[in-house]
Amino acid sequence: MRRERTGTFLTAGPTLTAALCGGYFLVLLDVTVVNVALPSIGAGFGVHSPGLVWVVDAYTVPLAALLLAAGAIGDRLGHRRIVIAGFLGFGLASVVCAIAPAWPVLVAGRALQGVCAALVLPGTLALLVDRAGDGAARSRVVGVWAAIGGAALPAGPLVGGLLVASAGWRAVFWLNVPVVVAALVPVVASRSAEKPRVRRNGRVDWFGAVTLTVMLAALVTAVVQLEEPVLAGAAIALVVVAALALWWVERRARHPLLRVPKAARRPLLAACGVAGLMNFSVLGALFVLTQTLQDVRHLSPLAAGLLLLPGMLPLPLLGAPAGRMVARIGRWRTAAVGLVIAAFGFAGLAASIRVAEPVWLVVLAVSLVVWGAGIGILTPAVVAAALAALPDASGAASGASNTARQVGGALGVAVFGVLAGDASAAAFVPRVSWMFAAAAVVFAAIASACIVVSGSRRRLRPGGETELVE
Template sequence: MAPLLAVCAGYFMVILDVTIINVAVPVVGRELAASLTGIQWITDGYTLVLAGFLMTGGALGDRLGNRRVFCSGVVVFTLSSAACALAPSAVFLVVARLVEGLGAALIVPGSLALLQESYPERSARSRAFGLWGAMAGVAASAGPLLGGLLVSTVGWRWVFLINVPVGVACLLLTTRYVAPSPRHADRALDRPAQCAVVAAVTLQTAALNEAGRRGWSDPAVLGGLGLAALAVVAFLVRERLARSPALPLRLLRSRTLGGAALVGLLFNFGFYGMVFTASLDFQHQRGFSALRTGLALFPAVAMTMFASVLSGRLARRTGDRPLVISGMLLGALGLGGWAAAGTDPAYPLLVAPMMAAGFGTSFALTGSTATVMGAVPPAYAGRASALFNTTRQIGSATGVALGGSLLATSSGYGAGVRTSMAVGALAYLTAAALAWLCVPAGRGRGVPTADDADHR
């Protein structure tokens, strides 16, 4: 239990910082005189760097040892959180958030890999993954409410200071209770591939953020999206030619691994896009305070904790596919219901859609996590975790960026929120179809060998 607690404490901080900022960022924007684009960067800068450097974090974990890299990430994250709390300007805060995202990129791949190392038996590992997902639910549900409470009482800077004691406790627990990880010093870092991933994520997120200010047809926006696509192509070409690729092609060709990773991208896109646009709508259009906004979002994120625990238990009986598909269909029903409610629905009409989206997203998380981690040999656990979480954070960053742009370019906030929810519902439906095709139907298999991976 102690290794699980140590690892989950680090993951808790990472997820908390994704959601806690949503209710605080309008207040931060007013106090630091940030534009809507600046607000998006305060929110998205963190997830952008997190998504861009997760592959690097996973590769470093496999090469240098997951525990060492995990602890380094905790140190960077904790110090940069303190810097965020002391930020004198919007620009300083954005830079500090970028460094915080770098620390998170070192934490996340190691968290799953350390669980895989600490709990080698399948049933214990499934429970650990379920509790790992439940910790994400706790952090996600605590984020808006805790953020609203802190902003309304002691000020927005405590949104970041709260990470300092958690980071210290995580570091002490990890060094004391988590065994050192094996190193694979023969695996060189594929720097060109890492640069291609960073470029793709940065260009895509920057283009979507700027679309709200410049318009979707602006050459800079279209050029950024085109260059992001070229960066993805460059990554794939590099992986084919590299002697020591970031992810071997036999793993990239795995329908199970790739499909589950795309499912993660899509459900993060839908869920975090909903949380971001709803936060702005509640505060800017409905006049909610930060605390009231946190309470208003609580039905959506509170369900994530319950759903994670439940799916972790059911997975051993039903397998992963039914859970992922049913979760995605429920999420689609939730966001579709929000979109169908009109441009200015009464808040009580939004409670059930938010609960459905939160429950469905978290219900699918455990199954998709187990699918990804079971699709690769143990020696590649760090990189598989990095791939899965990279796609998830790309989904989060894209959902926030696209949601903000839709709010800025639509005829009104109500129309922008409605369009954003409809797009999120479509993402959930697409994820359900992918899960049907790619997530194994059986009730669990052992971790594959390298030879097994070759034939997938």
């Protein structure tokens, strides 16, 4: 395989780069692609809210819980072979979802998709970063990778709307099969470019991974079943037990899910916290916004997906510029810029669903562009911050960052869905508007914290000048 000069993100070849970024896009696409298909899926199986939450969260819960273990497996066994196994399983699970004859089979297929997606996701970035050269090249590859993956969030409703309108909801899952095949070929052919890995004989903390999965599933169940005190109470009790077991085991495990040096804990926690908050608000907002467009504004799945298109356009366009911004002004300042812009977008969304036709269309489109621009800038910054915290373990850092994002997304869908309630209720629109406004306030507050962090991480040069330390 022809290798490009060191310092570009194409050092393993453009075909492999496209395959890895495409795999990342596909994994994140399946988080949101089913949103506009939910009414059709619910009608087909006779399932209504809050059960529909599990079409999304049956995927995101195992994805979130197993990312750390998958990153550790890749660091020890080689990311290439893990990515290949994940692609194969993801394709098989997609077929199960596409032919599912009953609701439990669909949910089980989505859960299997989530497990396999966890194997794919951290390895895509790790393989690209391993083939990058200096720090600037790493920033560029993170920017491109994040831009392509970030575009999956708003692209999901659009792609889902097109497929549901043309071929029904099952086509949403059939789409994955040819994409997986196309991505597998260059990854399988990349054997000669694979770097030797370290710690091949280390063990993976499967008990910790399973315990984390149980804890997250119980937490989502508790949120979804709040109206049933007995079931919610049992789920909360299980969360407490699982959390205590996870804490006890991880403190004593020889190979914990994530081993972080003491000096790296605060920066990694900060990066993961912002990443989790981002997905909590974004995925929760998309979940209720697609219902607003279809059930309140009475739009078709295709029209709803098209209306969300303005939010998709800035994400792939801003990834590379955001990577350069990170290299120029630092990760946390870049994150603050993205958070502030996204806050204005959320504020516009809060207003758009309350105004009358046809003004609401203009307000919605403008707000989505602003929102997408903010998320497009924010995503590379938080990913770069996580990688900088653990520069010698890119798989673990990628796993930690994406775990936080997927945990936030799973909880966001559950919380937004429960707080908004039934889309046919009179209180639905005011509740959604207030949640969007709250997201704007929280994003603005976190932006201020990022500015404080960036200001506190300066040191004096010998000549008395200040130098940003990130």
